[in-house]
Amino acid sequence: MPIQQFTAQNFRCLERVELEIHPSFNLIFGENASGKTSILEALGYLGRGKSFRGASTAELTKHGEKEFVLFGRVSDGEHTAKIGVRNSADGLETRIDGEDGGGAAGLATALPLQIIDPDVHNLVSGSPDERRRFLDWVAFHVEPDFLNSWRRFRRVLRQRNAALRNGGSLSGWDAEFIELAEQIDAGRRMALEVAQDALEEAAGDLLGAPVGFGYSAGWKEGKSLEGAMRDSAERDRQQGTTHCGPHRADLRIDMDERRARKLVSRGQQKLLACAMVLAATETAQAALERPLLLLLDDPAAELDQSALGRLMTRVAVLGAQVIATSLEPDVALFPEPGRVFHVEQGDLKQVL
Numbered sequence: 001m002p003i004q005q006f007t008a009q010n011f012r013c014l015e016r017v018e019l020e021i022h023p024s025f026n027l028i029f030g031e032n033a034s035g036k037t038s039i040l041e042a043l044g045y046l047g048r049g050k051s052f053r054g055a056s057t058a059e060l061t062k063h064g065e066k067e068f069v070l071f072g073r074v075s076d077g078e079h080t081a082k083i084g085v086r087n088s089a090d091g092l093e094t095r096i097d098g099e100d101g102g103g104a105a106g107l108a109t110a111l112p113l114q115i116i117d118p119d120v121h122n123l124v125s126g127s128p129d130e131r132r133r134f135l136d137w138v139a140f141h142v143e144p145d146f147l148n149s150w151r152r153f154r155r156v157l158r159q160r161n162a163a164l165r166n167g168g169s170l171s172g173w174d175a176e177f178i179e180l181a182e183q184i185d186a187g188r189r190m191a192l193e194v195a196q197d198a199l200e201e202a203a204g205d206l207l208g209a210p211v212g213f214g215y216s217a218g219w220k221e222g223k224s225l226e227g228a229m230r231d232s233a234e235r236d237r238q239q240g241t242t243h244c245g246p247h248r249a250d251l252r253i254d255m256d257e258r259r260a261r262k263l264v265s266r267g268q269q270k271l272l273a274c275a276m277v278l279a280a281t282e283t284a285q286a287a288l289e290r291p292l293l294l295l296l297d298d299p300a301a302e303l304d305q306s307a308l309g310r311l312m313t314r315v316a317v318l319g320a321q322v323i324a325t326s327l328e329p330d331v332a333l334f335p336e337p338g339r340v341f342h343v344e345q346g347d348l349k350q351v352l
Helices: 036-048 103-110 128-142 146-166 174-207 225-231 233-239 257-264 266-288 305-318
Strands: 003-011 014-020 025-029 067-075 080-088 091-096 113-116 212-216 250-254 293-296 321-326 339-344 347-350
Touching (some): 014 036, 014 339, 025 036, 036 067, 036 080, 036 113, 036 293, 080 103, 091 103, 113 266, 128 146, 128 266, 146 174, 174 212, 174 266, 174 305, 257 266, 266 293
Parallel strands (some): 025 339, 113 293, 293 321
Antiparallel strands (some): 003 014, 003 067, 067 080, 212 250
16 A cells, blocks of 8 residues: 555644555545645645645645644555655755655655646646646656656756856757757657557546547657757747747647537546546556555546546546545445545544
8 A cells, every 4th residue: 555644734724633544445525624635735745745736835834833744654565664744934854764755756756646636627728837747747657767867957958048048158058958858758758658558548438539649749740859949049049948848848639629629618628637647547556566646636526427437437446545535425436445534624533
């Protein structure tokens, strides 16, 4: 099981909560603003070092307190580890078994997780940034060297853009930029190739129609990156930014026009985005050879009973550890008994 025990202290409205987590299905129910989403947000923070709701440290720290602390006992099937997060005005501190945790990347390695929340539809309808992050998450878990290339590329991109703004020479940056960009491009293409079958199967299952996925590199198809950068050199200089490269890439979602029109509803967008998250989870589980943690924040929102049933059926066969929230103790969502918790005004109690 990915996580066995979890504690959150002074996180949002939560003074202190403790969970003993079931290895398969867990349900947290309560009224709106009771704290159930805050618990999922804290769990997500423990595995990512940031809020999936985009909140700052000040917003996450309980009013009147100076810091919040999160702790979890996690397992990869062979080894158990203690991971912890402390965050305050002084910054993020991560620990794994008492040692420096290696920041957000270390947390993501120790507690790999995915999240389906009410804003998951942005994966489909939002900016390319959302889909790049999605594809990079898959690449991070299936390609060991991807993170190092990604970090180096981001550094070189910042330095190249600074040179563009300051009128400096680009000769010291372009060769390394192209080398790292091609590594990022190759890593993403490999990740998509590995995940392709799972993506198409999950999307077709949830939407009832075939869906394809492709990759746009961030420069003109059929042209080398070096050539594309030469073509955009004048525009780069004028605007002080780099217009070609993997930072402009996108994950394409290919559907015919008739089917695409049906995705105008938030419910249909949510179903497709959920399919993508489940496929990414399945792909990472296969690469890591262990189950992941899947957080479902109010999965019933914007879905009818038929769509919700298809979603939960896919979740059930995924084999991940699941923690979901709901307004009601609807254990029928889950195909087998797990643990049920009730939260009220930030106070959590196990009821099953």
